[in-house]
Amino acid sequence: MQKMPSDIQEKSQNHSKNNVSKVPFIDFSTQYQSIRAEIQSAVNSVFESQQFVLKEHVPRLEKAIASQLGTKHAVGVASGSDALYLSLWALGIGEGDEVITTPFTFFATAGSISRTGAKPVFADIDPKTFNLDPAKVREKITKRTKAIIPVHLFGQSCDMDEFMKIGREHSLAILEDAAQSYGATWSGKQTGSFGSAGGLSFFPTKNLGGAGDGGMIVTSSDELAEKLRILRVHGSKKKYYHDFIGINSRLDELQAAVVSVKLKYIDDWNKKRQEHAKFYDKSFAGLPLATPYSPAKASPTYHLYSILTDRRDELAAHLEKNGIGCGVYYPLPLHLQPCYQFLGHKQGDFPVTEKTTKTVISLPMFPELTAKELERVVSVVREFYR
Numbered sequence: 001m002q003k004m005p006s007d008i009q010e011k012s013q014n015h016s017k018n019n020v021s022k023v024p025f026i027d028f029s030t031q032y033q034s035i036r037a038e039i040q041s042a043v044n045s046v047f048e049s050q051q052f053v054l055k056e057h058v059p060r061l062e063k064a065i066a067s068q069l070g071t072k073h074a075v076g077v078a079s080g081s082d083a084l085y086l087s088l089w090a091l092g093i094g095e096g097d098e099v100i101t102t103p104f105t106f107f108a109t110a111g112s113i114s115r116t117g118a119k120p121v122f123a124d125i126d127p128k129t130f131n132l133d134p135a136k137v138r139e140k141i142t143k144r145t146k147a148i149i150p151v152h153l154f155g156q157s158c159d160m161d162e163f164m165k166i167g168r169e170h171s172l173a174i175l176e177d178a179a180q181s182y183g184a185t186w187s188g189k190q191t192g193s194f195g196s197a198g199g200l201s202f203f204p205t206k207n208l209g210g211a212g213d214g215g216m217i218v219t220s221s222d223e224l225a226e227k228l229r230i231l232r233v234h235g236s237k238k239k240y241y242h243d244f245i246g247i248n249s250r251l252d253e254l255q256a257a258v259v260s261v262k263l264k265y266i267d268d269w270n271k272k273r274q275e276h277a278k279f280y281d282k283s284f285a286g287l288p289l290a291t292p293y294s295p296a297k298a299s300p301t302y303h304l305y306s307i308l309t310d311r312r313d314e315l316a317a318h319l320e321k322n323g324i325g326c327g328v329y330y331p332l333p334l335h336l337q338p339c340y341q342f343l344g345h346k347q348g349d350f351p352v353t354e355k356t357t358k359t360v361i362s363l364p365m366f367p368e369l370t371a372k373e374l375e376r377v378v379s380v381v382r383e384f385y386r
């Protein structure tokens with residue numbers, strides 16, 4: 001992988017020198033400045049070609065990502081949400097089927113299940129990893145269960161040994177939601193590459209973010225890849241002849257060109273996130289809060305750095321007052337969302353998830369955070385507990 005441009009350190013120091021007391025939750029402009037020339041030339045090349053839909057950049061990015069994640073195929077689509085939706089559809093999941101997933105995730109995970117006509121069935125999470133608990137998933141399997149969607153939340157892999165085992169034992173498809181976990185591994189193998197398929201997102205805030213919406217499905221199944229390529233262009237293999245009723249869901253050339261540039265740096269950026277996380281972990285030792293826990297086989301890429309504290313709302317107010325960005329992912333679990341009332345859940349159905357939504361808070365995390373900024377975050381957090 002190519003190294004970071006040498007000016008990035010300088011730029012990052014500049015952004016901290018200007019404003020040491022304030023630390024944003026996420027900052028895009030420093031990263032953009034560091035690769036500005038490359039991004040602009042990539043975007044220009046698309047405009048010069050005047051080819052905007054499924055030409056050279058998309059297949060090139062598909063090949064590069066399949067090769068990096070170790071899958072046979074990758075299929076570019078319009079968003080991470082569509083990546084999940086189309087994968088379920090291509091797996092033949094629809095009305096009358098059940099798909100098990102976590103209530104502690106971004107809405108799109110469950111939304112994609114509902115869009116196929118299938119029913120999202122929730123199972124509780126592990127209190128330490130925030131990820132779907134395989135034992136709780138087993139309890140939810142019925143005759144109607146067709147698939148499981150483990151979500152690699154905050155950039156940390158689920159226990160893929162267990163999920164692949166459950167899939168084999170019950171003949172269930174495993175669809176990985178890897179929207180937050182680009183580059184994260186389990187036993188050295190890339191998230192997204194274990195199951196029947198994996199969904200990636202290039203939403204700008206994700207570790208590998210584009211300049212708008214975009215997504216990709218990775219899979220090693222020839223059959224699934226072929227079906228997905230057809231579904232994303234209205235179900236037609238030969239133009240204007242339709243074997244299926246598909247939809248329009250394509251990654252566009254501009255997004256593919258931008259993501260291709262960023263792909264060269266993603267390993268370095270993820271490494272920086274890991275270094276920042278290590279610094280936070282060490283600096284928060286001894287405080288009455290829980291830092292992110294990682295099982296030995298997981299190598300997280302810290303899409304978010306999320307801690308648990310009983311005084312969450314007070315800490316959030318203290319951080320904000322002191323100019324430190326923070327966020328709550330996620331404040332309301334999916335089983336208690338108004339739109340899922342028809343599933344008939346109530347408070348107390350998933351106690352670990354519910355407790356986590358009340359105690360979780362995410363601190364500033366992006367590759368370009370400087371040492372000074374990290375120290376500032378730590379000192380404001382430590383001050384809160386004094």
Ligand SMILES: *Cc1c(COP(=O)(O)O)cnc(C)c1O
Pocket residue numbers: 079080081082105106108109151177179180200201202203213214215
């Ligand atoms: C972002 C995200 C998605 C959806 O991706 P989009 O590209 O925004 O549609 C799905 N699942 C999870 C866990 C996400 O964080």
